[in-house]
Amino acid sequence: MNLLENYEELVAMILFVIGFTMLVFSKNLLKKIIGLNIMDTGVYLFLASMGYIKDALTPIVPAEGEVNPMDYINPIPSGLVLTGIVVSVSVSALTLALCVRLYKKYHTLDLDEMYMHMKKEEE
Amino acid sequence: MELLIPIFRMILLISLLVCAVATALSKKPMTMIIIFTAYSIIMSVVWVLLRSPDLAITEAAVGAGVTGVLFFLTLRKLHLIDKDKEEELRAANESKEEKNDEK
Amino acid sequence: MMKNKFSEKFSAWLSGEVDLTEKIAEEKRTEAPSRISKKEEAEETKIIRSLEKKEIKLSFKEYKVLSVVFCVILIGILTATVYFLPTFASSDVPAVNEVYEHYVAQGRDETGAVNTVAGMILDYRAFDTLGESFVLFTATCAVLILMDDKHKKPKKEMHETVNYSRDPIVKSMAAILIPLILVFGAYILVNGHLSPGGGFSGGAILGAGFILYAMVYGDEQALKVLSERKIKVVTICSLSFYCLAKSYSFFTGNEFNGVHSVISAGTPGDILSGGLIMPLNIAVGLVVCCTMYSFYMLFKRGRMN
Numbered sequence: 001m002n003l004l005e006n007y008e009e010l011v012a013m014i015l016f017v018i019g020f021t022m023l024v025f026s027k028n029l030l031k032k033i034i035g036l037n038i039m040d041t042g043v044y045l046f047l048a049s050m051g052y053i054k055d056a057l058t059p060i061v062p063a064e065g066e067v068n069p070m071d072y073i074n075p076i077p078s079g080l081v082l083t084g085i086v087v088s089v090s091v092s093a094l095t096l097a098l099c100v101r102l103y104k105k106y107h108t109l110d111l112d113e114m115y116m117h118m119k120k121e122e123e
Numbered sequence: 124m125e126l127l128i129p130i131f132r133m134i135l136l137i138s139l140l141v142c143a144v145a146t147a148l149s150k151k152p153m154t155m156i157i158i159f160t161a162y163s164i165i166m167s168v169v170w171v172l173l174r175s176p177d178l179a180i181t182e183a184a185v186g187a188g189v190t191g192v193l194f195f196l197t198l199r200k201l202h203l204i205d206k207d208k209e210e211e212l213r214a215a216n217e218s219k220e221e222k223n224d225e226k
Numbered sequence: 227m228m229k230n231k232f233s234e235k236f237s238a239w240l241s242g243e244v245d246l247t248e249k250i251a252e253e254k255r256t257e258a259p260s261r262i263s264k265k266e267e268a269e270e271t272k273i274i275r276s277l278e279k280k281e282i283k284l285s286f287k288e289y290k291v292l293s294v295v296f297c298v299i300l301i302g303i304l305t306a307t308v309y310f311l312p313t314f315a316s317s318d319v320p321a322v323n324e325v326y327e328h329y330v331a332q333g334r335d336e337t338g339a340v341n342t343v344a345g346m347i348l349d350y351r352a353f354d355t356l357g358e359s360f361v362l363f364t365a366t367c368a369v370l371i372l373m374d375d376k377h378k379k380p381k382k383e384m385h386e387t388v389n390y391s392r393d394p395i396v397k398s399m400a401a402i403l404i405p406l407i408l409v410f411g412a413y414i415l416v417n418g419h420l421s422p423g424g425g426f427s428g429g430a431i432l433g434a435g436f437i438l439y440a441m442v443y444g445d446e447q448a449l450k451v452l453s454e455r456k457i458k459v460v461t462i463c464s465l466s467f468y469c470l471a472k473s474y475s476f477f478t479g480n481e482f483n484g485v486h487s488v489i490s491a492g493t494p495g496d497i498l499s500g501g502l503i504m505p506l507n508i509a510v511g512l513v514v515c516c517t518m519y520s521f522y523m524l525f526k527r528g529r530m531n
Contacts, residue, residue: 002135003305006314008173011136012302017297018143027295030152030197034159037190038143048173053322054315058174058422059342061334063495069330074321075342078175083358085315086426086514087180089190090365094522095196097372100525103201113254152432176342176422180414184430192437194523 008049015042029109040088044081049079156194163187245344265492309388326494338500339492362517400442407435415511419500425507454530457516464509
């Protein structure tokens with residue numbers, strides 16, 4: 001019905017799936033982190049495209065006079081995404097720091113090799 | 124003109140998808156991170172088309188700038204960047220410094 | 227039973243009889259001697275690895291096929307969801323409701339900010355932004371703990387492969403670019419209630435400018451300009467200023483207790499307008515800037531001094 005008109009949301013969904021697949025199925029820790037970032041941006045794209053209104057302007061209103069709300073896009077998703085983008089950086093910094101710690105202990109970024117080392121240590 | 128904007132938007136979205144898939148398929152960590160930086164820059168243009176310029180500024184500074192720098196620093200810390208190249212650069216630099224001192 | 231034990235343990239810990247960190251220290255001690263036979267171990271692991279890697283390689287193909295199948299199925303499900311969503315860019319979606327109308331139509335007169343997004347995140351939803359700044363602060367603390375190299379013996383510093391401040395191209399470009407970036411960041415920070423931008427974007431740009439400075443002129447020089455102590459003071463002062471200012475505004479904003487805020491919204495469009503929005507923008511921006519810069523320093527050096 002409106003699959004072709006909703007291409008923006010469709011792309012957001014596909015980005016989310018690509019990121020999620022990278023996060024779950026890849027064995028390299030760095031790739032997992034980048035997958036998490038792509039997943040984040042997919043969600044942000046979906047939120048922002050839900051707030052977009054055709055032929056509307058950026059929500060910066062004139063300093064004087066009446067304001068007609070229908071002339072401007074929805075500012076709520078923009079505000080939510082703005083905070084989300086900055087948090088995603090701190091999340092990736094935290095995960096990268098964990099990654100460095102794991103590399104220092106096991107000297108690999110591969111999850112399988114790490115698992116083998118852990119098994120050996122248990123024995 | 125009216126028709127051009129949706130076409131531009133579609134091109135951007137398709138290149139976004141291509142970048143995401145390329146990141147997923149790349150084997151070298153270095154390539155992966157460079158493609159991810161490109162992905163962030165395309166994303167910031169998409170934000171402009173969605174009429175949210177504040178998101179575009181943030182994404183350009185944070186997604187393309189700081190996140191990329193953090194990933195590269197991690198690679199450097201794990202010694203995953205090409206070692207021979209580094210040695211070469213260091214040798215070249217030292218010889219240059221010596222020349223400077225001679226002058 | 228379990229609860230009783232825990233409460234007993236907790237009370238013992240409170241009174242200082244039990245040291246809960248003892249266990250961690252013991253574990254560390256037992257780790258140390260195993261490093262003596264490193265060479266033998268390495269050979270053993272090589273053999274085991276090569277044997278186990280073969281098994282992994284056999285299962286690797288199945289793994290890849292599985293991930294592609296999973297990806298396709300998930301795309302199918304989500305595409306079906308998109309099919310039932312309201313049309314893109316139409317104005318009759320559920321997100322366009324009275325909240326949006328109120329924010330856009332009355333936001334300027336209530337908050338004094340021309341930029342509706344800034345008015346929204348720093349006035350109507352200011353607690354959300356406060357939590358956000360604390361998330362950044364917590365992330366810095368966590369990275370500081372994880373990257374801590376202080377207790378190790380000071381190894382020889384990793385050589386700078388290229389001394390960029392000697393390179394004529396990099397040097398002259400940095401001399402032009404860094405002041406421009408910093409001024410642009412400050413402009414976006416201060417002008418946040420009038421134009422797109424605000425605390426988060428301006429802070430990120432300022433942080434990126436300082437990172438560029440540290441990259442070109444070296445860490446020592448950068449740490450002279452923006453030292454650990456300064457970062458601590460700036461972050462903590464900004465966070466506490468945000469807390470106090472917003473508490474005041476929430477306390478006086480209540481029309482039932484009879485106290486009115488002395489800070490007026492001002493004339494919309496002026497640089498000194500929007501009540502508390504500009505100072506709060508600056509506080510948030512400084513926190514973001516310090517966070518980005520300290521992430522860089524922690525990843526590069528492992529410590530902040």
